Amino acid sequence: MKMAPTIKREQPDSPALRQLLDIMSAQRQNTLDSPQHAPPEITLSEAEFSPVAASIKPAPKDTQRWWRWHVLAELAMPVVVTAAVWLAIQQMVQNQNPAAGAGDPATITTLMAQLTRAVHQPYILAGVAFSILAIGCACILARQKIRLMNSHAVLLMALENLGQGVIMVDEQRRVPVINRRAIELLGLPDALMQEAPDFDDIRAWQESSEEFGTITNDLGQLIAIPPPNALSTATGTQERTRPDGTVLEIRTNPLRNGAMVRTYTDITTRRHAEARITRLAHHDALTGLANRTQFNTNLLQAIEAAKHGGRKFSVLCLDLDRFKIVNDQYGHAVGDRLLQQVAERLRSVVRENDPVARFGGDEFAILQVPAEQLASPSALATRLVTALSMPYEIDGNRAVIEVSIGIAVYPTNGDTSDELLTNADSAMYLAKNSGRNTFCFFEEEMSLLQQERRNLQLDLGNAIANNELEMHYQPVIDVESHEIVGFEALMRWTHPRRGLLSTADFLDVAEETGLIVPLGSWALATSCADAASWPSSVPVAVNLSASQLGDPELTSLIVRSLADSGLQPERLELEVAERVLVEGGGRLPTLMKAIKAHGVKVTLDDFGSGNAGMSHLCDLAFDKVKIDKALTQKACQNSGTGAVMSALITVGTKLGLDMVAEGVETEAQLAWLHAAGCKQAQGYLISQPVTSEKIPALLAGVRQHHRNA
Numbered sequence: 001m002k003m004a005p006t007i008k009r010e011q012p013d014s015p016a017l018r019q020l021l022d023i024m025s026a027q028r029q030n031t032l033d034s035p036q037h038a039p040p041e042i043t044l045s046e047a048e049f050s051p052v053a054a055s056i057k058p059a060p061k062d063t064q065r066w067w068r069w070h071v072l073a074e075l076a077m078p079v080v081v082t083a084a085v086w087l088a089i090q091q092m093v094q095n096q097n098p099a100a101g102a103g104d105p106a107t108i109t110t111l112m113a114q115l116t117r118a119v120h121q122p123y124i125l126a127g128v129a130f131s132i133l134a135i136g137c138a139c140i141l142a143r144q145k146i147r148l149m150n151s152h153a154v155l156l157m158a159l160e161n162l163g164q165g166v167i168m169v170d171e172q173r174r175v176p177v178i179n180r181r182a183i184e185l186l187g188l189p190d191a192l193m194q195e196a197p198d199f200d201d202i203r204a205w206q207e208s209s210e211e212f213g214t215i216t217n218d219l220g221q222l223i224a225i226p227p228p229n230a231l232s233t234a235t236g237t238q239e240r241t242r243p244d245g246t247v248l249e250i251r252t253n254p255l256r257n258g259a260m261v262r263t264y265t266d267i268t269t270r271r272h273a274e275a276r277i278t279r280l281a282h283h284d285a286l287t288g289l290a291n292r293t294q295f296n297t298n299l300l301q302a303i304e305a306a307k308h309g310g311r312k313f314s315v316l317c318l319d320l321d322r323f324k325i326v327n328d329q330y331g332h333a334v335g336d337r338l339l340q341q342v343a344e345r346l347r348s349v350v351r352e353n354d355p356v357a358r359f360g361g362d363e364f365a366i367l368q369v370p371a372e373q374l375a376s377p378s379a380l381a382t383r384l385v386t387a388l389s390m391p392y393e394i395d396g397n398r399a400v401i402e403v404s405i406g407i408a409v410y411p412t413n414g415d416t417s418d419e420l421l422t423n424a425d426s427a428m429y430l431a432k433n434s435g436r437n438t439f440c441f442f443e444e445e446m447s448l449l450q451q452e453r454r455n456l457q458l459d460l461g462n463a464i465a466n467n468e469l470e471m472h473y474q475p476v477i478d479v480e481s482h483e484i485v486g487f488e489a490l491m492r493w494t495h496p497r498r499g500l501l502s503t504a505d506f507l508d509v510a511e512e513t514g515l516i517v518p519l520g521s522w523a524l525a526t527s528c529a530d531a532a533s534w535p536s537s538v539p540v541a542v543n544l545s546a547s548q549l550g551d552p553e554l555t556s557l558i559v560r561s562l563a564d565s566g567l568q569p570e571r572l573e574l575e576v577a578e579r580v581l582v583e584g585g586g587r588l589p590t591l592m593k594a595i596k597a598h599g600v601k602v603t604l605d606d607f608g609s610g611n612a613g614m615s616h617l618c619d620l621a622f623d624k625v626k627i628d629k630a631l632t633q634k635a636c637q638n639s640g641t642g643a644v645m646s647a648l649i650t651v652g653t654k655l656g657l658d659m660v661a662e663g664v665e666t667e668a669q670l671a672w673l674h675a676a677g678c679k680q681a682q683g684y685l686i687s688q689p690v691t692s693e694k695i696p697a698l699l700a701g702v703r704q705h706h707r708n709a
């Protein structure tokens with residue numbers, strides 16, 4: 001290695017160090033004035049400040065010694081001069097009158113006379129004046145040197161404690177100034193620095209250590225060593241990332257004498273913060289997936305690529321079914337965890353380069369590029385339905401959701417981002433209306449269906465205020481006696497344009513918009529008020545939605561509805577659907593206990609339609625079980641279904657539960673139920689749902705029928 005002069009700091013009589021500090025001060029001011037490079041505010045705790053304070057050393061000891069000698073010289077100067085003159089005069093007197101004593105008055109008189117004459121001697125005056133001048137000049141020089149040394153110590157102390165690394169390179173490529181921070185930021189080894197390398201040696205070590213990695217044009221310009229007479233042209237600001245991940249901002253400032261000053265600032269934290277802000281602006285904070293903004297950008301890029309390449313791609317819009325039920329029942333924390341697990345499953349199903357985004361809530365989107373055949377998005381949608389419908393385990397809770405997927409293909413279903421997203425959304429709602437947990441491709445008539453659905457959402461919001469809702473009641477009979485033993489309350493909506501709508505026509509919309517809770521509250525209060533006018537032996541059953549079960553005010557609502565209507569608690573039955581029990585009945589036992597404590601009965605509805613087992617009948621204190629209509633209608637036609645239903649009826653009866661068969665539409669079904677020992681039944685064979693005003697006549701007709709029989 002080429003040997004260079006020992007690295008040293010500038011001597012006090014050199015302006016280079018002061019020039020260096022002036023340049024850094026100007027850089028600092030430019031940085032503060034620039035909004036793009038404004039340094040972050042730094043606050044040091046006492047623990048962080050102590051090492052820095054300890055590293056700031058006082059003035060050197062030689063400076064302190066010089067200062068003490070300077071003070072002593074100033075104090076001793078008049079004493080020394082006076083003593084010298086006094087001794088000189090006394091010697092003159094002794095020479096002229098040796099017999100005179102030191103205290104003799106004559107001697108003192110003679111001494112004063114000699115002093116007066118001596119002062120007027122030119123050579124004595126000149127000697128005294130020269131002595132005083134020499135001593136004064138020496139004191140002035142000593143004071144100036146002390147000032148320079150103190151100033152130099154302050155400058156060196158500031159340089160060593162800067163947060164920036166600083167290197168000064170002279171016109172001969174020597175490095176007269178390099179501070180500790182520069183050595184740390186550049187990772188220069190002690191062995192290299194002990195050999196007093198020059199600028200070329202430092203560069204050579206960096207290249208041999210692969211500090212620069214792959215050299216690009218910009219990086220090559222940054223690390224290039226200019227010719228000896230061209231150091232002053234190497235100016236500007238660049239950034240470089242070291243192999244350890246440190247990001248350095250490097251500024252080069254030329255000096256008039258052909259040298260240069262280079263500063264190094266660690267901006268790693270700033271760049272990481274900027275990267276995080278950029279990511280948050282384009283990604284969903286909860287799931288880490290792309291957000292709508294980033295997805296739109298990806299979609300526009302795909303459209304441009306497809307225009308030039310003539311290739312197709314597909315947009316898939318996903319909406320989670322029954323997510324709101326889980327969110328309402330277990331809380332938002334569990335809902336958030338569920339969304340995170342959904343995101344993980346989406347990533348595992350799609351290809352690595354296919355963008356996946358969360359639009360908000362339980363809505364997601366996937367961009368499949370390319371998709372040359374319809375089989376490609378169909379296969380993807382099938383995998384998604386299978387993956388997302390598998391049960392989820394979250395903090396000991398078991399949740400089951402489904403997904404509806406709509407697919408739009410470019411350019412068949414649109415050639416702009418808005419058209420593709422709108423049409424995929426329309427197809428997704430058709431999938432919901434088709435039974436959920438499935439997918440649909442967009443068709444032209446779907447846009448009309450989508451518009452109708454949006455109109456239905458708006459109209460449903462005004463239904464209660466416009467008095468368009470009413471409760472209808474379907475009777476439940478004793479299978480053996482055919483007497484009415486109760487009614488189930490069913491909501492109906494008299495739509496201003498579409499006429500009378502059943503609950504199935506708007507239930508999905510109510511759940512998606514959150515209107516199911518106020519609608520359920522209204523249904524409970526209205527049913528209690530209507531039933532209070534019926535005979536005291538006739539109860540009413542009201543359905544509870546999953547969202548209502550998640551409402552902490554449900555028990556208070558039940559008590560208030562009973563109090564306002566005057567209905568006896570034992571005449572109110574609350575029905576919980578089996579799917580609600582399976583998807584998330586974690587708090588159902590506690591809720592049932594609170595409800596039954598007020599004397600209200602609880603019924604399991606649609607039993608046999610989902611995955612609920614016999615254990616649920618044993619573990620939960622239901623008063624009644626309603627068997628799903630699908631089993632009822634197949635029992636007398638299919639021996640296997642009949643055997644299952646017979647077993648359900650037998651087990652339920654032995655558990656002390658009232659077993660009710662739903663969906664009875666034929667006499668054959670009713671006869672089969674009687675033979676199987678089922679005690680109660682309801683269905684269109686018995687009666688259609690009727691308004692509360694018709695119930696007295698319906699009850700009277702049943703009594704008249706029995707009298708005639």
